[in-house]
Amino acid sequence: MKRNILIVDDHLVVRTGVAIILKNEIEGIEISEAKSYHEALSMISNTLFDLVILDINLPDGKNTEMIAEIRSIQSNLKILMFSAHEEEYHILRFLQSGANGYLNKLCDEEIIVEAVKSILEKGEYISNDLKMKLTEVERNIELINPFYKISNREMEIVKLLVMGLGNLEISNALEIQMSTVSTYKNRVFDKLKINNLVQLIEKYNQYYS
Structure with missing residues (x-):
């Protein structure tokens, strides 16, 4: 069964690089690309996707509101947040808003493949190291x-x-x-x-x- 994946990032090199990695390592996937949040919404409105890899810091993005807006169009669409920054507080907000996982742009190729496979098969992906950090952040913030x-x-x-x-x-x-x-x-x-x-x-x- 073919899986449709949408990569949303305003940098061509990032989109192309991730697309090449996934096509080489995962069978039965179709990759589409969007360079902006607005373009992504238009594509999601017209095509069924299994997963969207979504840059957190798109110039026309809407922070955590993007998740609810995307799900209002395709309720079952999996969303993997994508960022070069690992600020646990920020990541936690996206996960609490319904994102299925987080992936650092600076990670190794095998991690990208692992994350995508995990979300397609299990519905979620967070590295064990990040999960421990987020647990500690959530515990401390809840006290405040x-x-x-x-x-x-x-x-x-x-x-x-x-x-x-x-x-x-x-x-x-x-x-x-x-x-x-x-x-x-x-x-x-x-x-x-x-x-x-x-x-x-x-x-x-x-x-x-």
Whole structure:
């Protein structure tokens, strides 16, 4: 079965190099390339892909919002973030927002192949070394601010709840189903280890007032 992979990077040398490595080492794949986030969205809207290798620092990129936007077009598309920088705090935000893995552009060829194979077969890839670093970062940040574990979308819900909006009003404001609002709300309560809206407001004011 052929697997379609989209490489999104604004540098031609990077796109070409990764494409050559993958074509030489992985059978049954079709490689497409996009030089910008805008071009990538257009291609994803018209072609089914199994994996997108997405540069974190695209000039027209939208940070972690890219993940939700891509998934709104193809919900099952795997996303491997690609960057020359290994700042654990930044990487963690992308993974919490739904990315399936992270790959450093400066890694060896065999790591690139391993990462792509892992995501295609298992649905995720994070090196053991990075996983240990991220665990430590997450532990330390959680002690400082428990809202760090809340995703960007969940944080939107939190702010609207704190403003006094109900589920129906949030549903209309964000153009999502009421059941979806409830799902996000329950996730937030679980992550923050709280049981009701009063506790949410108290905790939010504790860290953001």
